[in-house]
Amino acid sequence: MQRTEPDANVIPAGDEPLVDAVTVLCPTLLPRELSDAEFELFLATGAPSEVAAGETIFRRGEFGRHLFVVEAGTVRLEFGGEILDKTILPREFFGELALFVGAHARMANATALGPSRLRVIGGDEFQSLLQAAPDILARFMLRSFSYLVASEQQLIQNLRRRNEELMQTLDSLHCARGELGAARQLSLSDELTGLANRRGLYQRLDALRAQLPADMPVGLLLVDVDDFKQINDGHGHLAGDRVLQAVADELRAAAGASDIVCRLGGDEFALLTVAPNGDDLAVRAQQLVAGIRKLAANAAANVPPVSISVGGNRAAASQEWAVRYSHADTALYRVKAEGGNGWSIF
Numbered sequence: 001m002q003r004t005e006p007d008a009n010v011i012p013a014g015d016e017p018l019v020d021a022v023t024v025l026c027p028t029l030l031p032r033e034l035s036d037a038e039f040e041l042f043l044a045t046g047a048p049s050e051v052a053a054g055e056t057i058f059r060r061g062e063f064g065r066h067l068f069v070v071e072a073g074t075v076r077l078e079f080g081g082e083i084l085d086k087t088i089l090p091r092e093f094f095g096e097l098a099l100f101v102g103a104h105a106r107m108a109n110a111t112a113l114g115p116s117r118l119r120v121i122g123g124d125e126f127q128s129l130l131q132a133a134p135d136i137l138a139r140f141m142l143r144s145f146s147y148l149v150a151s152e153q154q155l156i157q158n159l160r161r162r163n164e165e166l167m168q169t170l171d172s173l174h175c176a177r178g179e180l181g182a183a184r185q186l187s188l189s190d191e192l193t194g195l196a197n198r199r200g201l202y203q204r205l206d207a208l209r210a211q212l213p214a215d216m217p218v219g220l221l222l223v224d225v226d227d228f229k230q231i232n233d234g235h236g237h238l239a240g241d242r243v244l245q246a247v248a249d250e251l252r253a254a255a256g257a258s259d260i261v262c263r264l265g266g267d268e269f270a271l272l273t274v275a276p277n278g279d280d281l282a283v284r285a286q287q288l289v290a291g292i293r294k295l296a297a298n299a300a301a302n303v304p305p306v307s308i309s310v311g312g313n314r315a316a317a318s319q320e321w322a323v324r325y326s327h328a329d330t331a332l333y334r335v336k337a338e339g340g341n342g343w344s345i346f
Helices: 036-045 123-132 134-159 164-188 198-211 228-235 237-254 278-293 321-337
Strands: 047-051 056-058 066-072 075-078 086-088 109-112 116-122 217-225 260-265 268-274 308-316 342-345
Touching: 036 066, 036 116, 036 123, 036 134, 116 123, 123 134, 164 198, 198 260, 198 268, 217 228, 217 237, 217 278, 217 321, 228 237, 237 260, 237 268, 237 278, 268 278, 278 308, 278 342, 308 321, 321 342
Parallel strands: 308 342
Antiparallel strands: 047 116, 056 109, 066 116, 075 086, 075 109, 217 268, 217 308, 260 268
């Protein structure tokens, strides 16, 4: 049976419905309804709280610090004045402003209409979720911000006034929404080179595995700048940054449309490619080494003499990352032991 919002939330005729602003983000969910992934994540993280019928969860004007998810039962938000009350059903959430804009005065009384079971998520738990599941939380926050902004805008339109608190909240939400997209991108990419970072690599690696047959060969090339500390010490860290950016450009040039290029950290890079044969991986490695050798002769590159060591591994798409990395790393240090400036395939 399809769920519907309670009658108390029906928008008067002639007004724009709030859900229009967020329909594009998640057309199958009501504004406060959680997706399966979001609901499971909050259930696993939130502290359980049993609330008796008629019990007050919080009062209007209190400073809130928690988000609540209704696991079972029903909660009523009573705003007073001209704002319609809201009924919060199972799999829905409320109190999110306390996490999004810091300590925030509650705008409603929250009361359990019957025996209810809630999950309570505080700021520390929410930050942990952002680290553990950034994609799920990003979608949740973006949808929530859109609904809150739409709610604020409609309230202003209907009441024809701007309360100072509402203005501050709206401004905070607009800023937070704009920063969210940039923050999510930064969490998956390396600031200096623009390549994927380690987290971005893992995310794209999971997607690649889902697309490929388990026995499809996939190649990994690990790239390490030779004597990078000496470059920093002898030419300065700005020159070191230019070297890393130049290596990143060479990797981009060598990568195919479906390949994954990543800066793992420091002066270590990775190129993950679908490799139908071993010769193709060897050619890629050889091209990378040769391309970096030519950088010092390229005045436009503005980098000191530099070389790289490359270690490769080729195995089925189903192979675990730790094993794949270990094999490529073994090949890489074989090159390092021989003086660098070369390549080897495990």
